[in-house]
Amino acid sequence: MSSEQTTPTPELVDPRGPRFGAAITSVVLALAIILGPGWGLPLLILQTVAFAAGALLGLSYQPYSWLYRRTLRPRLASPTELEDARPPRFAQAVGLVFALVALAGVLVSLPTLFYLAAGLALVAAALNAVFNYCLGCELYLLGKRLGTRPARTVANG
Amino acid sequence: MTGVWIVLGALVLALAFGGYRQLGDGRAKVERTGRQSHLDAARLGDELGEQATFVQFSAVVCAPCRTTHRLLSEVAAEEPGLAHIDINAETRLDLVDEFGITRTPTVLLLDSGGVVRHRIVGAARKSEVLGALQQLVSRPAA
Structure with missing residues (x-):
């Protein structure tokens, strides 16, 4: 016997697409950080646009996902299973932030802020690319808990 | 030069954290006796299994929840007396708080009396699920 209280999935994606995207994201972010807030800015803008497209328009508009579908997917075997598009899309939204x-x-000339935020985005993207692990998705539940009960101290556990 | 160090630091952090999670995730941990609490059909909104019940906490934005759901449904279908209840964690923040659920998927394994005996955080592994189940069925709750 099994019961499910979650709603059925509207949009499905090949799970290898987001992971491929996370690998490209990691490279772009790493290069942007290495080049620094000045020379790295075009790359950071590119990445921001990519995140925005994935988060706001959907994964089919995410440029890296598009690249995956156009170049890699035709050469690969069809995926063993499809995945709900909502988790990877949520991850794009976290990346966008x-x-x-x-x-x-960069805009307010605070290099520390640039390095910190881009560095954390790189950690999340690398976790996704290497371990298929979605850090943003984990924050989702914590955010919900904090959002509902702001004054409550979190139980030990 | 700063950027290179940040990138290296970020990658080391990601590998360490990911590796640590990889090791511990999906393992069934015995719930400490002092912390064992109890759930019933009324609070869960679904019948408990006669032998044992998997209470899974999931989220819409969670991909490993789907694999865990499939695994537990399979196991529950194979053996009689088992129930699998999948809860959307967002809708039951009361239970999330009470049982200290920090991330999804988290699975609580209840014995026939509804007492939480094991806890699996992260994508559940089949061997761990079966192992925990065996302990419950061979050593029923007092």
């Missing part, structure tokens, strides 16, 4: 903070760091 970090990228925007990093951009703000």
Whole structure:
């Protein structure tokens, strides 16, 4: 016997697409950080636009996902299973927030903010690429808990 | 030069954290006796299994929740007396708080009396699920 209280999935994606995207994201962010807030800015803007497209328009508009579908997927075997598009899309939204903070760091000439936000985005992207682990998704539940009960101390556990 | 160090630091952090999670995730941990608490059909909104019940906490934005859901449904279908209840954690923040659920998927394994005996955080592994189950069925709750 099994019961499910979650709603059925509207949009499905090949799970290898987001992971491929996370690998590209890691490289772009790493290069942007190495080049620094000045020379790295175009790359940071590129990444911000990519995150924004994935988060706001959907994964099919995410440029790296598009690249995956156009170049890699035709050469690969069809995926063993499809995945709900909502988790990877949520991850794009979390990435977008970090990228925007990093951009703000450049705009207000706070290199520390740029490095910190871009560095955290890189940690999340690398975790996704290497371990298929979604840090943003984990923060989701914590955010919900904090959002509902702001004054409550978190139980030990 | 700063950027290179930040990138290296970020990658080391990601590998360490990911590796640590990889080791511990999906393992069934015995719930400490002092912390064992109890759930019933009324609070869960679903019948408990006669032998044992998997109470899974999931989220819409969680991909490993789906694999865990499939695994537990399979196990529950194979053996009689087992129930699998999948809860959308967002809708039951009361239980999330009470049982200290920090991330999804988290699975609580209840014995026939509804007492939480094991806890699996992260994508559940089949061997761990079966191992925990065996302990419950061979050593029923007092």
